[in-house]
Amino acid sequence: MVVVELITGRTLDQGATVEEKLSEEYFKAVSYIELNEEDFKLLGLKEGDSVKVSTDFGEVVVFAKKGEVPRGVAFIPMGPYANMVIDPTTDGTGMPQFKGVKAKIEKTGERVKTVKELLEAI
Amino acid sequence: MEDVICTFCGSVCDDGEFDTEKKKVKKFCRLGSSKFAEKQRIKAPMIDGKEVSYETAIEKAAEILANAKKPLLYGWASTANEAIRVGVLLAEKLGGVYDQCASVCHAPGTLAVIEEGLPGATLGSIKNRADVVIFWGANPAEAHPRHGLRYSISAKGLLVKDRKQRKVVVVDVRPTKTAKMADMFVQIKPGYDYAIISALRAIISGNAEVVPSEVGGVAKEKLIELAEIMKKAKYGAILYGLGVTQSRGRDRNVENAIKLIQLLNRTTRWVIWPMRGHYNVVGAGEVPAWEVGYQYAIDFSRGYPRFSPAEFSAVEVLKRKDCDAALIVASDPVAHFPKIAVKHLKQIPVIQIDPYPNMTTLLAKVVIPSAVYGIEAEGTAYRMDCIPLRVKKIIETSYWTDEKILEEILKRVEKLKG
Numbered sequence: 001m002v003v004v005e006l007i008t009g010r011t012l013d014q015g016a017t018v019e020e021k022l023s024e025e026y027f028k029a030v031s032y033i034e035l036n037e038e039d040f041k042l043l044g045l046k047e048g049d050s051v052k053v054s055t056d057f058g059e060v061v062v063f064a065k066k067g068e069v070p071r072g073v074a075f076i077p078m079g080p081y082a083n084m085v086i087d088p089t090t091d092g093t094g095m096p097q098f099k100g101v102k103a104k105i106e107k108t109g110e111r112v113k114t115v116k117e118l119l120e121a122i
Numbered sequence: 123m124e125d126v127i128c129t130f131c132g133s134v135c136d137d138g139e140f141d142t143e144k145k146k147v148k149k150f151c152r153l154g155s156s157k158f159a160e161k162q163r164i165k166a167p168m169i170d171g172k173e174v175s176y177e178t179a180i181e182k183a184a185e186i187l188a189n190a191k192k193p194l195l196y197g198w199a200s201t202a203n204e205a206i207r208v209g210v211l212l213a214e215k216l217g218g219v220y221d222q223c224a225s226v227c228h229a230p231g232t233l234a235v236i237e238e239g240l241p242g243a244t245l246g247s248i249k250n251r252a253d254v255v256i257f258w259g260a261n262p263a264e265a266h267p268r269h270g271l272r273y274s275i276s277a278k279g280l281l282v283k284d285r286k287q288r289k290v291v292v293v294d295v296r297p298t299k300t301a302k303m304a305d306m307f308v309q310i311k312p313g314y315d316y317a318i319i320s321a322l323r324a325i326i327s328g329n330a331e332v333v334p335s336e337v338g339g340v341a342k343e344k345l346i347e348l349a350e351i352m353k354k355a356k357y358g359a360i361l362y363g364l365g366v367t368q369s370r371g372r373d374r375n376v377e378n379a380i381k382l383i384q385l386l387n388r389t390t391r392w393v394i395w396p397m398r399g400h401y402n403v404v405g406a407g408e409v410p411a412w413e414v415g416y417q418y419a420i421d422f423s424r425g426y427p428r429f430s431p432a433e434f435s436a437v438e439v440l441k442r443k444d445c446d447a448a449l450i451v452a453s454d455p456v457a458h459f460p461k462i463a464v465k466h467l468k469q470i471p472v473i474q475i476d477p478y479p480n481m482t483t484l485l486a487k488v489v490i491p492s493a494v495y496g497i498e499a500e501g502t503a504y505r506m507d508c509i510p511l512r513v514k515k516i517i518e519t520s521y522w523t524d525e526k527i528l529e530e531i532l533k534r535v536e537k538l539k540g
């Protein structure tokens with residue numbers, strides 16, 4: 001298990017598929033986490049393995065990807081997978097904390113849910 | 123057709139060419155081209171998944187809204203001002219809550235502007251004048267791919283003629299695609315924006331001695347170097363993104379950044395502006411601001427508008443279970459809200475108006491498909507710098523516009539409510 005600060009944000013693929021949310025392409029664009037190479041190794045991961053991301057606010061299973069993030073930081077594209085684990089506190093602004101949430105990452109045998117299954121599970 | 127306008131991101135590019143035969147757009151970026159590509163649409167209005175006529179769906183929507191004690195009317199970023207105007211009137215008539223996508227996007231900036239004002243500029247003046255551009259927590263290479271070319275990185279301006287005459291700095295927590303195009307990349311630790319802005323303010327105001335050797339993962343020398351670049355700029359621009367508004371500090375980060383700009387303006391010229399994401403998210407705030415005085419999180423339940431993001435932003439209303447129906451227009455809160463807010467949306471009747479099926483469609487009781495502004499309908503939209511542009515209709519459709527659908531709902535609600 002590694003502990004990271006989770007950030008979420010836009011990507012080109014997320015943007016290009018955002019008007020096709022029920023498509024396979026959108027699913028692929030938003031259901032992964034980018035981890036630093038060292039964290040990736042530490043967890044004994046191969047590209048495409050499933051990892052469980054847990055925070056104080058929920059958990060979600062996503063695909064693992066090596067990414068250009070600093071060690072101890074992880075990135076999930078904005079969207080339904082990220083929103084399962086972000087901090088919903090708005091501190092009076094209306095804005096949940098979509099960036100900078102402490103998260104535990106561990107390898108898992110669990111399958112990544114489809115967008116529909118994710119919604120059913122809420 | 124020439125001079126076609128892109129209704130995808132806040133850059134609202136106005137120089138596209140549409141090939142009517144091939145139904146393809148030229149010049150736009152990957153995001154803009156995806157906007158114009160044919161894709162799955164909501165075929166017909168639906169109630170509980172069964173296809174019905176526009177009239178029946180509208181009747182049902184009006185009935186749900188009129189019977190609700192406090193409906194939430196949310197979305198509006200991806201539609202035209204004309205539709206938003208009717209949406210605000212509808213929220214008022216219903217005694218509901220009007221909120222818009224900025225509340226999970228740039229709204230903290232709005233709060234900062236209420237406190238400090240906004241020393242801003244149009245994209246045109248940034249293109250023509252800015253010799254230093256700082257992208258702070260913003261990644262236009264992925265969120266506004268042509269912004270750099272048209273206005274901010276390699277744009278050819280009147281006074282700043284090309285890339286060589288412009289210094290580009292990126293402040294971010296990871297080396298984004300935009301960071302790779304920059305002359306200087308300042309990598310910071312997540313959540314340290316406020317501290318770093320404060321350090322820059324201290325250095326620029328001649329108090330460098332109070333700054334420790336490292337702030338938020340950045341060495342003091344590097345901060346001094348950045349402060350020097352800022353002081354020497356003839357015309358600088360900070361263009362900030364969600365990296366600033368969505369992380370720790372939120373509105374306070376923007377407030378601090380505006381104070382930094384005010385300080386710089388004692389000796390040179392600096393501006394600051396948010397990199398707004400959806401093509402008309404500015405309109406979703408400006409239209410209610412001209413109509414009722416506030417940009418978002420507006421409650422009409424007492425018969426007059428009240429503004430309080432802590433209570434009336436969509437996420438807070440849903441978390442508190444303080445709405446008993448929702449009308450979602452031109453957005454997809456089910457995909458973009460935290461889980462706990464989605465949970466309440468699953469429990470109340472949801473009406474959706476949108477051209478495309480999305481996650482909100484999956485739980486909506488009434489779904490009403492609409493025409494796409496900028497492709498199938500014309501209207502007005504604000505670019506991210508508050509410049510209104512007339513978006514064009516380039517192809518025919520039988521889909522109704524958001525404006526027409528909302529007007530019909532409003533008419534029926536007026537009858538039901540008396």
Ligand code: SF4
Pocket residue numbers: 128129130131132133134135149150151152153154155265266267268269
């Ligand atoms: S930069 Fe934005 S507005 Fe311009 S073409 Fe790309 S998506 Fe459209």
